[in-house]
Amino acid sequence: MTSDTTHYRTCPLCEATCGLELTVRDGAVLRVRGDRDNTFSKGFICPKGSVLHKLHADPDRLRAPIVRRGEDPETATWEEVSWDEAFAVVADGIQGVIDRHGRYAVGAYFGNPSVHSLGTVIYNRVLIQAMASPQMYSASTVDQMPKHVSSGLMFGNPILIAVPDIDRTDHLLILGANPYESNGSLATAPDWPGRMKAIRERGGKIVVVDPRHTKTAANADEWHSIRPGGDALLLCAMLHVLFAEDLIDAGRAPGMTTGLREIADAVEPFAPSVVAPRIGIDADTITRMARELAAAPTAVVYGRIGTQTVGFGTLAAWAVDALNLVTGNLDSPGGAMFPLTPHESGRGKGRGRGFRIGRRHSRVRNYPEVRSEYPVAGLAEEITTPGDGQIRAMVTVGGNPVLSTPHSARLDVAMRELEFMVSVDPYLNETTRHANVILPPPTALERSEYQMAFIGLAVRNFAQWAPPMFDSDCLQEHEILGRLSLIFTGPDAGNDPAVIDAMLLDGALQSAIDSTDSPLADRSVDELRAIVRTNPSRTAIDHILDVMIRTGSSGDWFGAVPDGLSLDVFEQNPHGIDLGALQPRLPEALRTESGTIELAPQIIVDELARLATTLKTPIDTDGLVLISRRHLQSNNSWMHNVEALVKGKVRCTLLVHPTDAARLSLVDGSDAVIASRVGSVTAPIEVTDEVPVGVVSLPHGWGHDMAGTVSQIASRRPGVNSNLLTDPELLDPLSGNAVLNGIPVTVVPASPQF
Ligand SMILES: Nc1nc2c(c(=O)[nH]1)N[C@H]1C(S)=C(S)[C@@H](COP(=O)(O)OP(=O)(O)OC[C@H]3O[C@@H](n4cnc5c(=O)[nH]c(N)nc54)[C@H](O)[C@@H]3O)O[C@H]1N2
Ligand SMILES: Nc1nc2c(c(=O)[nH]1)N[C@H]1C(S)=C(S)[C@@H](COP(=O)(O)OP(=O)(O)OC[C@H]3O[C@@H](n4cnc5c(=O)[nH]c(N)nc54)[C@H](O)[C@@H]3O)O[C@H]1N2
Ligand code: SF4
Ligand SMILES: [Mo]
Numbered sequence: 001m002t003s004d005t006t007h008y009r010t011c012p013l014c015e016a017t018c019g020l021e022l023t024v025r026d027g028a029v030l031r032v033r034g035d036r037d038n039t040f041s042k043g044f045i046c047p048k049g050s051v052l053h054k055l056h057a058d059p060d061r062l063r064a065p066i067v068r069r070g071e072d073p074e075t076a077t078w079e080e081v082s083w084d085e086a087f088a089v090v091a092d093g094i095q096g097v098i099d100r101h102g103r104y105a106v107g108a109y110f111g112n113p114s115v116h117s118l119g120t121v122i123y124n125r126v127l128i129q130a131m132a133s134p135q136m137y138s139a140s141t142v143d144q145m146p147k148h149v150s151s152g153l154m155f156g157n158p159i160l161i162a163v164p165d166i167d168r169t170d171h172l173l174i175l176g177a178n179p180y181e182s183n184g185s186l187a188t189a190p191d192w193p194g195r196m197k198a199i200r201e202r203g204g205k206i207v208v209v210d211p212r213h214t215k216t217a218a219n220a221d222e223w224h225s226i227r228p229g230g231d232a233l234l235l236c237a238m239l240h241v242l243f244a245e246d247l248i249d250a251g252r253a254p255g256m257t258t259g260l261r262e263i264a265d266a267v268e269p270f271a272p273s274v275v276a277p278r279i280g281i282d283a284d285t286i287t288r289m290a291r292e293l294a295a296a297p298t299a300v301v302y303g304r305i306g307t308q309t310v311g312f313g314t315l316a317a318w319a320v321d322a323l324n325l326v327t328g329n330l331d332s333p334g335g336a337m338f339p340l341t342p343h344e345s346g347r348g349k350g351r352g353r354g355f356r357i358g359r360r361h362s363r364v365r366n367y368p369e370v371r372s373e374y375p376v377a378g379l380a381e382e383i384t385t386p387g388d389g390q391i392r393a394m395v396t397v398g399g400n401p402v403l404s405t406p407h408s409a410r411l412d413v414a415m416r417e418l419e420f421m422v423s424v425d426p427y428l429n430e431t432t433r434h435a436n437v438i439l440p441p442p443t444a445l446e447r448s449e450y451q452m453a454f455i456g457l458a459v460r461n462f463a464q465w466a467p468p469m470f471d472s473d474c475l476q477e478h479e480i481l482g483r484l485s486l487i488f489t490g491p492d493a494g495n496d497p498a499v500i501d502a503m504l505l506d507g508a509l510q511s512a513i514d515s516t517d518s519p520l521a522d523r524s525v526d527e528l529r530a531i532v533r534t535n536p537s538r539t540a541i542d543h544i545l546d547v548m549i550r551t552g553s554s555g556d557w558f559g560a561v562p563d564g565l566s567l568d569v570f571e572q573n574p575h576g577i578d579l580g581a582l583q584p585r586l587p588e589a590l591r592t593e594s595g596t597i598e599l600a601p602q603i604i605v606d607e608l609a610r611l612a613t614t615l616k617t618p619i620d621t622d623g624l625v626l627i628s629r630r631h632l633q634s635n636n637s638w639m640h641n642v643e644a645l646v647k648g649k650v651r652c653t654l655l656v657h658p659t660d661a662a663r664l665s666l667v668d669g670s671d672a673v674i675a676s677r678v679g680s681v682t683a684p685i686e687v688t689d690e691v692p693v694g695v696v697s698l699p700h701g702w703g704h705d706m707a708g709t710v711s712q713i714a715s716r717r718p719g720v721n722s723n724l725l726t727d728p729e730l731l732d733p734l735s736g737n738a739v740l741n742g743i744p745v746t747v748v749p750a751s752p753q754f
Contacts, residue, residue: 002026008035008574009449009466011049012116013635016183017041017451018049018190019464019576027470029053029445039578040462041190046183047633047645052444054642056470060710061426062440063473073416073433074707083475087495089437091487093420097393100419103488105392107135107383109376111399112143112636115453117441119477119541120397120424122452123485126500127395130485134360134369135391137376142405143305144186145735146313148371152355153601154321156591158371159456162321162336163187164302165582166195166459169334170204171296173289175231175320176306176741180215181630185304188451188458193219195459205296207289209234209281210306211627212655212697213690224289225692228625228742230279231303232312232611234286235319236270241290242326243267249294251328251335256587259600263322266605269612277619280692294327298334306627309740313732315607322599330586330597337582338589341456342463342565343545345515346553352591357603357734363389367736375736377406377728383414393420394434395484398441402430403637403703406726406738407678412706424480427638433708439480442472448542461583464576465545465567467537478541501540505529508544512551519560520551528558535568542567554579607734621694624660626676626725626743629697637701640714652719653686655697656747661687664747671750674698676743679724682750696747698722700740 004025011018019038023031032052034045055061065086070076081089097105108131114120128136140148152158164187166172177185179192189195196219199206206220209231217223226234242248243264250257272283293299301323307316321330329335340346358368364381367374374382379401383391394415402412415421415434423435432438441447450465475483482497493499509528513520520528532543546567550556556564570577592598633645640646654674656666666672668687673680674696683698691697703721704714723740730739 007469010451010464011052012444012449012451013048014183015185015188015454016190017188017454018045020049035575037575039576040460044191048635048639051642051644056443056445058641060641060712062438066438068436076708086437086439087483090422093436094393094487097420101392104133104389106131106133107391108395109399109401110138110397112139114398117477118448118450118452122541122544123478123481127481127485130488135382136373137379138373139399141375141736142738144308145370145737146308146317146732147186149314149735150318150321153604154597156352156354158355160338160589161186161457162338163457163459164300165334165337169298169300171299172199172206173293173301175209175303177304178214178216178630181632186457187302188454211692211695224281227280228627228695229310231307232315232319233275233279234281235316235323236267237272237275237286238290238323239267240270241272241287242294247294248326249328250326251332253325253330253597256597257599258594258596259598262600262605266608269615274615299327299329300324300335306741309737310742311732311739312611313737314734315611318604331584338585339456339458339582340461340553340585342552342554343452343548344552348588350587350590351595354593370736375731376401377731377738380411380414383417394418395422396431397424400429400431400637403701403721403723406723406728408721408723409679428710430706430709440474441477441480442474445469446472447476450545460581461579462576465570476539504544508547519557531558603734624694624696624745624747626745627695627697627741629699631699634701640704641711643713646717650684652683652699652702654683655686655688655691657689657691657693658687659693665749672747673750674725674745674747676725676727676745678727681720681724683720
């Protein structure tokens with residue numbers, strides 16, 4: 001007789017952090033359901049979460065390190081090796097490149113899942129430090145970098161991001177986000193649909209700005225189709241209305257804010273009547289949107305990827321917070337608020353060193369550094385352009401830039417030129433086929449789960465931790481990164497990553513002991529380390545997390561605070577711990593030099609002037625532009641190998657408006673060639689009035705027909721890679737973020753229609 005066991009943990013696949021209930025029988029997961037008792041998600045789950053165990057069981061997933069034999073990634077064979085052998089090959093390869101070309105010749109790319117795994121969130125930093133190379137890249141520059149820059153400039157801290165308090169707001173203005181499919185981003189909330197419904201049920205209003213009539217738009221009170229790339233203009237016009245009509249109410253913020261007057265002047269050129277013809281939303285509507293925002297008891301503007309992956313992305317990200325501020329809704333319930341996690345202290349003096357970009361510049365294109373990274377759109381040319389500092393080796397961690405970054409055909413070719421590459425990844429895919437060695441991490445069921453990055457973006461203060469459910473054949477991801485770090489530190493560092501674990505653990509303890517008014521002032525690192533390590537089943541990463549939580553905002557401070565939190569308390573609360581609604585955190589959380597919210601940093605004022613100059617160019621609404629889209633059953637590029645998620649109707653289609661279809665002789669269901677400045681793809685047409693005239697849409701993350709990859713299911717429905725069309729020379733200059741929306745394209749039938 002076998003008995004089922006039940007396990008609770010957080011789904012790590014997207015930002016929503018849903019609680020899952022997994023039933024295990026005979027060592028295998030029988031069923032995954034939403035955990036009804038989860039204090040945050042209350043049973044919500046999406047189709048991806050319910051197949052988490054299928055990723056675990058996927059026969060194509062790597063379970064041991066593999067080493068490539070053969071030069072050509074399309075025809076190479078791969079050999080399974082032991083972990084020690086794999087690291088020996090990596091050490092040789094990396095050391096060789098460093099000896100020949102210096103350490104700046106080694107670059108790294110960190111992808112999206114590396115932000116969803118506790119091991120990588122903490123140990124990526126160690127690896128980056130050990131590499132000591134300026135050639136750092138990540139998925140941030142095809143995603144949210146504009147928001148980091150605007151937060152950095154305004155609040156002094158690029159990771160202090162204001163999230164919409166959707167559970168308490170009366171008025172939600174959403175731009176460039178489609179949480180009905182994405183389940184939300186930079187606004188962690190399980191069950192966005194349910195929370196949006198609740199806004200309307202309590203008499204609130206939802207307005208959506210999106211070129212496409214998305215499912216989110218269909219569930220709102222109003223939808224306004226905007227021309228791709230138009231959000232900065234729209235938001236500046238709304239600011240213009242508020243200043244012109246004297247509707248400014250800085251709420252809690254007036255004494256904390258500088259730069260209001262400068263912004264009043266800087267938005268002067270953006271009258272709704274001037275902006276309207278450029279964005280496709282009429283002047284009266286713009287004016288009404290601004291007035292309604294000001295009049296609502298509480299209101300919040302929320303802008304996401306559609307507003308940020310465009311040429312004025314940072315300005316749009318800034319304008320979102322500026323509107324929240326000048327309507328009295330920043331740091332205020334029902335507005336945009338700053339989460340407080342249990343793993344950070346939450347204390348602060350309310351000022352700091354501020355935030356800078358451009359402390360150095362990239363080698364080939366002179367792009368400014370942002371958060372110690374360069375734009376991934378420029379990665380290929382850093383590999384192919386000869387000269388000092390040319391990238392000759394790469395490390396990739398949880399990323400698939402050959403599908404996910406602009407003009408990816410060029411990166412695919414560039415990666416062939418590398419002298420060495422190592423990837424930390426569970427799949428042999430479009431990117432990792434270029435690696436010499438692939439080091440697979442454990443699955444989400446084989447590691448501790450704590451969504452460190454995303455609980456810091458949650459619309460409620462909440463956290464959940466769970467231990468591994470299964471043993472792994474793989475090293476834990478922090479051990480993999482630890483050993484990679486030691487390779488960069490040099491042969492003398494040995495190969496036992498326990499040295500790094502101890503350094504991080506002792507460092508965390510020491511800084512807690514040294515913190516102002518620390519209840520631990522008379523305790524020693526040795527004593528506390530011994531306490532943390534008493535539980536033998538926990539890994540090094542759990543020990544570090546335990547210290548962060550015990551000495552964090554709700555911690556037990558090793559007994560000094562009764563009823564405080566520790567990992568033990570999390571273990572006793574498998575459905576997660578609710579820490580209440582978001583609370584005002586300003587001015588303490590500010591890190592600007594002035595100790596104020598800096599509404600008008602010079603960089604922003606200059607960028608507003610640059611935006612104003614676009615008002616003088618002739619209006620060009622001819623031609624087609626391409627935008628991206630997400631589907632509930634995809635997750636960027638890497639979950640198309642699960643049958644349950646890809647079966648049914650083909651999803652990688654080009655959406656075209658009936659008028660454009662008729663004009664261009666495009667027939668629903670037939671193939672068309674879509675071409676941009678940099679490339680072309682052939683995809684099936686889907687005629688729909690979901691997209692407006694002049695706009696076409698392809699999803700990203702497809703194109704699984706490259707030779708040399710292993711994905712039996714994905715390769716049967718490969719789709720096409722939309723990033724063969726995106727242009728690497730189109731960037732948001734302040735953040736280096738790629739432009740992924742509003743790409744000029746032409747579309748013609750694949751075979752002429754007569
Ligand atoms: N199912 C699923 N969920 C996911 C992901 C996934 O791939 N699949 N990916 C995850 C990741 S990594 C992220 S970052 C998040 C992203 O989450 P979201 O930001 O919600 O992303 P999208 O669903 O792509 O929605 C972006 C919307 O912007 C619109 N848009 C395009 N151009 C413009 C423009 O110029 N202005 C405006 N106002 N709108 C525009 C698009 O039509 C689209 O509806 O989703 C996460 N969740
Ligand atoms: N045109 C267009 N392009 C886009 C977007 C768009 O909207 N339009 N969206 C962009 C956005 S928001 C993002 S975030 C990027 C994503 O870009 P990337 O992060 O580069 O790509 P992913 O598809 O998320 O690839 C994830 C990789 O991580 C691996 N992986 C999965 N789980 C783990 C794990 O636990 N550990 C490790 N080490 N690896 C793991 C997978 O096998 C896969 O190789 O794509 C961007 N590209
Ligand atoms: S919405 Fe996101 S976190 Fe929730 S089950 Fe789906 S993939 Fe997982
Ligand atoms: Mo993303």
